[in-house]
Amino acid sequence: MVDPAAQERAHAIFDPIAADYLRRPDVDIGPMFGSEGLRVRGKVFAFVGFRGGLVVKVPEARANEVIETRMAERMVMRDRPMREWLIVGPDRADLWPPLVAEAFAYLDEITP
Numbered sequence: 034m035v036d037p038a039a040q041e042r043a044h045a046i047f048d049p050i051a052a053d054y055l056r057r058p059d060v061d062i063g064p065m066f067g068s069e070g071l072r073v074r075g076k077v078f079a080f081v082g083f084r085g086g087l088v089v090k091v092p093e094a095r096a097n098e099v100i101e102t103r104m105a106e107r108m109v110m111r112d113r114p115m116r117e118w119l120i121v122g123p124d125r126a127d128l129w130p131p132l133v134a135e136a137f138a139y140l141d142e143i144t145p
């Protein structure tokens with residue numbers, strides 16, 4: 034269930050971060066999981082999820098590290114854990130900029 038109020042709060046955090054990335058070459062906004070996310074050369078690396086958390090794609094080993102600290106949770110779709118996708122709540126907004134940076138670096142490196 035979409036939480037509009039939570040999404041609004043999350044976008045207040047995410048949108049200024051996104052604005053910085055949108056100034057870079059090959060970065061734009063595109064659809065992902067029913068939302069719109071930051072993309073590099075067509076591959077989404079960060080977006081606001083339907084419950085108002087930041088969703089980022091990082092290497093599986095890094096996702097495991099962050100999950101072990103309990104600062105994020107693994108994204109689950111249709112009862113299937115997504116090994117490279119993390120959800121970070123707005124209560125940890127301090128983590129959003131560095132995780133978006135990691136996600137961008139990862140996708141920028143692996144996307145032709």
